[in-house]
Amino acid sequence: MADWFALERDIKAMLKQPEWDDGSIGPVLVRLAWHASGTYSKKDNTGGSDGATMRHAPESTDGANAGLEKARAMLEPLKKKYPAVSRADLWTLAGVISIEAMGGPRTPWYPGRTDKEKPKAAEVPPNGRLPDASQGAPHIRDVFYRMGFNDRDIVALSGAHTLGRCHPDRSGFSGPWTNTPTRFSNQYFKLLVNEKWTKKKWDGPEQYEDPSGELMMLPTDMALMWDPKFKAVVEEYAEDKETFFKDFSAAFGKLLELGVKRSASKL
């Protein structure tokens, strides 16, 4: 039986890293948990965090996962220290602990995922299941409906962009969404509603900037303001942090459970 409390403490203790981005590896660990899980398809019950398949091709080579090899490597010392804990559990738990440690809600999380060391081809999801930031509302719906989410869940989950930043060498996009990228809050929604966003003039991919030029939004972030159904929820979360936290933790908890097959003996 793994000592989950000790593991949680160890994850919390490693988050602060002054030389990393904005001083915390929390945001990239949240992204790892999300990308490990967001490959799920309810159509054939494939993908998801179970198996920790992001270590294997073709998932490891998906452009959407660029940079996440660093996040995976940072968790390896904990895999060594807690060998009974699967990487699939470790990656998802690290996301949960990071959000809570950065001031966000506690997400319900359950252990019991297993790692696939030599997966069959059909057990590793194909590339292209994660969202493409250059697209609009129909694409966002296609991707998240495929996982089993609704419009409200989509907006809640998108609120994770209050954390972290884009890296030109990973996604091609550049900059943070908020001035507090290591603090979980509803700031992303407040900025979407209250700032004036204009297309950034540069050689990179289409992205939007605030008047200071320091903050950014992806085309998919702007799509939440351009689609009336999404926009109503964005406005609600901008006004009501408690409701956002409650909805986020429920949707993030559901995301991390997608496709997970447990056998009681593994718990």
Ligand code: DDH
């Ligand atoms: Fe995201 N995200 N994301 N995202 N995401 C990026 C960074 C981070 C999209 C694209 C990008 C979610 C949804 C979407 C986080 C969490 C979540 C980057 C920049 C791109 C591009 C990567 C880089 O250059 O390093 C798109 C498109 C969508 C979409 O829904 C349409 C969701 C649902 C989550 C979540 O966690 C629930 C986090 C955190 C980051 C910051 C990572 C970092 O290193 O910092």
